[in-house]
Amino acid sequence: xxxxxxxxxxxxxxxxxxxxxxxxxxxxxxxxxxxxxxxxxxxxxxxxxxxxxxxxxxxxxxxxxxxxxxxxxxxxxxxxxxxxxxxxxxxxxxxxxx
Amino acid sequence: xxxxxxxxxxxxxxxxxxxxxxxxxxxxxxxxxxxxxxxxxxxxxxxxxxxxxxxxxxxxxxxxxxxxxxxxxxxxxxxxxxxxxxxxxxxxxxxxxxxxxxxxxxxxxxxxxxxxxxxxxxxxxxxxxxxxxxxxxxxxxxxxxxxxxxxxxxxxxxxxxxxxxxxxxxxxxxxxxxxxxxxxxxxxxxxxxxxxxxxxxxxxxxxxxxxxxxxxxxxxxxxxxxxxxxxxxxxxxxxxxxxxxxxxxxxxxxxxxxxxxxxxxxxxxxxxx
Numbered sequence: 001x002x003x004x005x006x007x008x009x010x011x012x013x014x015x016x017x018x019x020x021x022x023x024x025x026x027x028x029x030x031x032x033x034x035x036x037x038x039x040x041x042x043x044x045x046x047x048x049x050x051x052x053x054x055x056x057x058x059x060x061x062x063x064x065x066x067x068x069x070x071x072x073x074x075x076x077x078x079x080x081x082x083x084x085x086x087x088x089x090x091x092x093x094x095x096x097x098x
Numbered sequence: 099x100x101x102x103x104x105x106x107x108x109x110x111x112x113x114x115x116x117x118x119x120x121x122x123x124x125x126x127x128x129x130x131x132x133x134x135x136x137x138x139x140x141x142x143x144x145x146x147x148x149x150x151x152x153x154x155x156x157x158x159x160x161x162x163x164x165x166x167x168x169x170x171x172x173x174x175x176x177x178x179x180x181x182x183x184x185x186x187x188x189x190x191x192x193x194x195x196x197x198x199x200x201x202x203x204x205x206x207x208x209x210x211x212x213x214x215x216x217x218x219x220x221x222x223x224x225x226x227x228x229x230x231x232x233x234x235x236x237x238x239x240x241x242x243x244x245x246x247x248x249x250x251x252x253x254x255x256x257x258x259x260x261x262x263x264x265x266x267x268x269x270x271x272x273x274x275x276x277x278x279x280x281x282x283x284x285x286x287x288x289x290x291x292x293x294x295x296x297x298x299x300x301x302x303x304x305x306x307x308x309x310x311x312x313x314x315x316x317x318x319x320x321x322x323x324x325x326x327x328x329x330x331x332x333x334x335x336x337x338x339x340x341x342x343x344x345x346x347x348x349x350x351x352x353x354x355x356x357x358x359x360x361x362x363x364x365x366x367x368x369x370x371x
Contacts, residue, residue, distance in 0.1 A: 045185065046314050047241060048185050048189055049185055050308070051189075051203075051362035052188050052205060052362065
């Protein structure tokens with residue numbers, strides 16, 4: 001995929017144009033990230049959280065069960081997210097996606 | 099693997115098909131394992147690896163129980179920066195896997211006490227995983243968001259000379275403004291529905307996500323559609339053409355496309371009604 005596979009209207013200039021390598025350099029240090037293309041890492045956090053949190057009733061992990069009968073981790077994350085959103089602007093509005 | 103003295107948990111990123119003897123000579127599971135071995139994953143210093151479970155393969159990483167146990171995990175994910183770091187790390191592994199093989203992403207922080215528990219969990223849901231894998235193979239998720247600008251309506255009301263003089267005139271104006279706002283809102287929703295219908299026509303599955311609030315979108319626009327679509331890989335060009343045409347026709351709304359994503363929103367395709 002080229003950089004053009006990601007597009008948004010207003011946020012576009014902020015993150016679509018950034019090549020993956022730049023995005024990765026700006027990313028928090030996760031250790032040694034390999035150079036190969038991993039797809040779009042400079043994804044807006046809300047879009048990512050929409051997916052990594054809300055996804056999937058396919059499986060339930062031991063820990064999620066251990067915390068409560070319901071997936072409390074995920075519930076509290078939703079609460080956290082909305083409280084974050086109340087206080088802080090989306091992270092990329094001022095400083096880019098990462 | 100980690101030294102056995104350090105208690106670990108098994109963090110599961112995703113589930114792929116395994117490379118049993120009936121698979122092709124390409125040995126997809128091995129290819130997957132090789133492709134993931136270099137990834138930092140959650141940055142715990144242990145390799146991202148594959149774990150066979152019958153016809154399935156889990157993409158896992160050992161994480162220290164001390165850092166990912168119940169309380170530690172709660173603390174970790176309550177910290178905004180750490181939440182973002184984990185979400186991006188999770189996404190990086192899933193994206194890498196989905197480049198190599200059809201991949202069912204699992205939610206952030208899906209943790210098991212050990213590998214055996216992972217295998218048991220996969221065995222239990224084997225059929226729904228296989229169904230989901232069939233469904234997402236050769237397909238990708240695309241996100242389409244529709245926004246409506248919230249600026250003042252283009253009210254062409256003539257600024258009559260002594261408009262504020264009469265209470266009745268004032269009330270009329272308020273009512274007119276409200277009606278036009280409601281009308282615009284209805285138009286916007288209809289436009290969003292037309293977008294959804296058009297993209298749905300190209301997709302094999304669709305799902306509505308929660309629209310974002312004003313904290314995310316900013317005051318200048320309202321999020322009216324947040325949808326995910328599962329499309330065959332060859333249809334990206336059609337999708338882009340359809341959106342270009344919609345953008346041309348639907349001038350009252352902003353349409354944003356994101357993707358291709360690993361099929362996050364369609365992982366449970368086999369289990370939802």
